[in-house]
Amino acid sequence: MEKILTKKSFPAWVKKLQSYTVYAPEKQENLWSYEVIQNPDKLNLEHLNTVQAPKKITFPQREVFLQFNTSKEGKPQIKEVLPKEQPTVIFGVRPCDAKAITLTDKVFGEEPKDPYYWSRRNQTTLVGLTCNTPPSDNCFCLSVGGSPHAKEGLDILMTDMDDKYHLDSLSKKGEKLIKAAENLFKPVSPKEKKELEKIHRESEKKIKREVKDIKNIPDKLKNMFNSPFWDEEAMSCIRCGICTYLCPTCYCFDITDELTSTLPLNGKRVRTWDTCQFPDFTMHSSGHNPRPDKASRLRQRILHKFQYHVENYQDYLCTGCGRCISLCPMGIDIIEILNKVRDHE
Amino acid sequence: MNENIYIPKLAKIIKIKEEVSGSRSIKTFRTQFVEKNGFSHQCGQSAMLSVLGKGESMISISSSPLEKDFLQFSILKMGRVTSALHETEVGEIIGIRGPYGNNFPIENWKGKNLIFIGGGIGLAPIWSVLQTALKKKDDYGKLTLIYGARTSKDLVFKEELEKLNKKMKVHLSVDVEEKDWKEYVGFVPQNVTDKKPSPDNSISITCGPPIMIKFVIKALEELGFKDEQIYTTVENKMKCGIGKCGRCNIGKHYVCKDGPVYSWAKLKTLPQEY
Ligand SMILES: Cc1cc2nc3c(=O)[nH]c(=O)nc-3n(C[C@H](O)[C@H](O)[C@H](O)COP(=O)(O)OP(=O)(O)OC[C@H]3O[C@@H](n4cnc5c(N)ncnc54)[C@H](O)[C@@H]3O)c2cc1C
Ligand code: SF4
Ligand code: SF4
Ligand code: FES
Numbered sequence: 011m012e013k014i015l016t017k018k019s020f021p022a023w024v025k026k027l028q029s030y031t032v033y034a035p036e037k038q039e040n041l042w043s044y045e046v047i048q049n050p051d052k053l054n055l056e057h058l059n060t061v062q063a064p065k066k067i068t069f070p071q072r073e074v075f076l077q078f079n080t081s082k083e084g085k086p087q088i089k090e091v092l093p094k095e096q097p098t099v100i101f102g103v104r105p106c107d108a109k110a111i112t113l114t115d116k117v118f119g120e121e122p123k124d125p126y127y128w129s130r131r132n133q134t135t136l137v138g139l140t141c142n143t144p145p146s147d148n149c150f151c152l153s154v155g156g157s158p159h160a161k162e163g164l165d166i167l168m169t170d171m172d173d174k175y176h177l178d179s180l181s182k183k184g185e186k187l188i189k190a191a192e193n194l195f196k197p198v199s200p201k202e203k204k205e206l207e208k209i210h211r212e213s214e215k216k217i218k219r220e221v222k223d224i225k226n227i228p229d230k231l232k233n234m235f236n237s238p239f240w241d242e243e244a245m246s247c248i249r250c251g252i253c254t255y256l257c258p259t260c261y262c263f264d265i266t267d268e269l270t271s272t273l274p275l276n277g278k279r280v281r282t283w284d285t286c287q288f289p290d291f292t293m294h295s296s297g298h299n300p301r302p303d304k305a306s307r308l309r310q311r312i313l314h315k316f317q318y319h320v321e322n323y324q325d326y327l328c329t330g331c332g333r334c335i336s337l338c339p340m341g342i343d344i345i346e347i348l349n350k351v352r353d354h355e
Numbered sequence: 356m357n358e359n360i361y362i363p364k365l366a367k368i369i370k371i372k373e374e375v376s377g378s379r380s381i382k383t384f385r386t387q388f389v390e391k392n393g394f395s396h397q398c399g400q401s402a403m404l405s406v407l408g409k410g411e412s413m414i415s416i417s418s419s420p421l422e423k424d425f426l427q428f429s430i431l432k433m434g435r436v437t438s439a440l441h442e443t444e445v446g447e448i449i450g451i452r453g454p455y456g457n458n459f460p461i462e463n464w465k466g467k468n469l470i471f472i473g474g475g476i477g478l479a480p481i482w483s484v485l486q487t488a489l490k491k492k493d494d495y496g497k498l499t500l501i502y503g504a505r506t507s508k509d510l511v512f513k514e515e516l517e518k519l520n521k522k523m524k525v526h527l528s529v530d531v532e533e534k535d536w537k538e539y540v541g542f543v544p545q546n547v548t549d550k551k552p553s554p555d556n557s558i559s560i561t562c563g564p565p566i567m568i569k570f571v572i573k574a575l576e577e578l579g580f581k582d583e584q585i586y587t588t589v590e591n592k593m594k595c596g597i598g599k600c601g602r603c604n605i606g607k608h609y610v611c612k613d614g615p616v617y618s619w620a621k622l623k624t625l626p627q628e629y
Contacts, residue, residue, distance in 0.1 A: 075361050075362075076361070076362055078407040078408070085448060086365065086407050086448045086450075088362060088363065088365070088407070088450065090359055090362050092359075117599060118599060120598070120599075122360045122597055123360075124360075124599060125359045125360070125361075126361075235626050235628075261599075261601065262600060262601030262602060263594070263595070263599075263600045263601070264594055264600070265361070265410070265411065265594045265595065265600070266410055267407065267408050267409060267410045269408050272408065275407060275408055277407070277408050279361075279407075284594075284600070284601075284602070286601065286602070291592075291602050292591065292592050292602055292603075293592065294590075294591075294592055295433035295434045295437075296433070296564075298564075298565060300591060300605075300628050300629045301628065306628065310604075313606075313626075314601075314604070317606075317607070318604065318606055318607040319607075321606075321607040322607050
């Protein structure tokens with residue numbers, strides 16, 4: 011279903027979605043961040059790349075798995091804590107970030123399914139926004155099978171057309187949002203349709219960065235496991251973990267217990283994001299570490315994304331959002347690395 | 356929604372035995388679930404044990420699947436969780452979720468000689484296979500155990516090992532010379548070379564520290580064992596147990612679900628990163 015919505019009516023639509031928690035990008039001290047929208051009148055969708063992808067909503071950095079305590083009889087008790095029921099809409103989702111959510115869907119959807127992830131995910135509607143101009147200098151979605159107007163993972167794709175938005179509703183969840191304020195939407199005229207196609211075509215031309223011959227990369231990497239290449243590339247890394255924490259597709263996590271009191275026993279078991287860039291990610295208690303240095307950990311990041319994940323799920327674990335490049339304090343650039351892999355003997 | 360895979364089931368500790376004392380202490384625990392459930396394991400699988408407030412640790416189930424009355428775990432005291440387990444007493448409640456991982460393909464080994472090779476706590480993961488093979492002795496050929504530890508005090512299952520001597524060949528070793536030690540002195544791989552188990556119609560099952568495994572495999576290859584005749588387990592650090600938290604991988608494999616049991620033929624094809 012395709013519709014037109016004037017920009018003037020956009021706040022009115024959002025106001026009709028009272029039963030949802032509504033997130034959209036908000037500028038905070040010059041950085042863009044997905045926040046709960048209190049005042050739809052202030053909403054605008056002119057954001058650049060948010061520092062954190064909407065992953066922070068569908069897969070929060072910290073979430074409680076269970077609570078435990080001791081009963082009056084002194085017996086330990088465990089109580090499952092599932093996320094609360096709260097339908098959520100996220101506006102302004104970039105196509106690469108939506109694609110990233112479909113990638114984590116596959117990992118957490120494989121049997122046995124992850125109940126925490128799915129209880130949030132099933133309640134979330136993703137409203138995307140075409141990147142008429144790239145939201146970052148390091149966008150390379152075209153190289154990894156995406157595009158600035160890709161629909162994968164989205165429930166609605168909105169495209170900015172000056173004083174109005176074109177909306178492409180792509181799922182039942184999407185239809186439901188539009189039905190909440192049906193009278194605000196107009197049909198799409200043939201002229202508007204033409205205009206839309208032009209915007210989409212142009213948007214692709216504006217993507218400047220590229221990984222070359224990416225189809226050959228997985229095979230190429232297979233033969234580079236023992237190459238000194240990784241030492242060279244990892245030399246400047248300060249192992250801050252930013253590249254993975256802020257990556258929309260990275261999903262590795264830790265499970266730990268947090269105590270409120272020991273006597274009587276009271277606490278929570280929580281899941282938190284973790285990263286392959288930290289030494290203790292893989293370090294055994296004995297001190298033995300299968301990935302003991304920066305080189306082996308950079309190699310893991312690249313191989314997971316461009317070899318192992320392709321072998322397991324037939325897709326790259328990277329959507330070309332460019333965050334790991336723009337935000338790495340040391341300027342380590344995944345595109346450059348992949349292009350060097352291509353040229354590696 | 357299916358059963359929540361992250362919620363442990365409560366189990367009572369019914370027996371604790373100190374196998375090794377001192378700084379590298381090892382204890383064997385027997386547990387029974389507080390409420391009946393569908394938990395059923397195969398040889399080589401592990402379970403996530405919880406001490407609430409401390410966390411979780413992946414531990415091999417050392418009892419045979421044929422043993423229906425309890426689950427047994429032998430645990431080396433290392434850090435947070437394993438130390439907390441060592442402080443528990445009979446009657447206390449812990450959490451268990453699982454079982455996780457693949458298993459030793461013992462059905463395919465019928466009629467074959469089995470050579471068990473263990474180092475230190477590495478006897479625990481192979482104990483379930485060994486016990487199962489003993490209970491169904493007619494199904495298998497000759498059974499041999501080659502097992503060693505740093506010192507005689509560090510050997511686990513000492514009582515059981517003595518009884519085992521009557522049912523199968525047992526070759527013990529300690530790393531360095533000791534007073535009154537009558538068996539082999541040297542590392543486990545050297546003892547393998549010394550005892551020369553025959554590869555004919557045989558399968559070898561090796562568990563222990565990564566460095567020991569590497570050298571045992573070398574020793575077995577020198578004796579003529581083919582890659583398909585050598586089985587081992589890999590114990591990478593684990594958190595989820597179900598292939599999601601991302602840390603236990605060797606290449607595209609997640610050891611928690613695609614392992615921990617590997618034939619050398621298979622393990623060889625993966626990146627050597629474990
Ligand atoms: C498949 C498998 C089977 C195992 N079987 C046994 C066994 O039968 N007996 C035994 O004594 N030990 C076994 N281990 C090792 C045991 O899991 C670790 O020694 C234990 O988790 C250390 O936890 P800790 O809290 O005491 O140590 P800490 O150093 O405080 O560890 C903190 C956390 O790190 C993780 N961790 C650290 N080291 C390891 C490791 N080597 N493997 C997995 N997770 C780790 C655990 O989640 C642990 O809770 C096995 C490991 C695996 C992977
Ligand atoms: S962001 Fe850069 S410096 Fe930080 S861990 Fe990643 S590659 Fe290393
Ligand atoms: S690897 Fe880098 S470019 Fe690719 S999705 Fe992650 S942050 Fe974006
Ligand atoms: S332990 Fe989490 S992926 Fe294996």
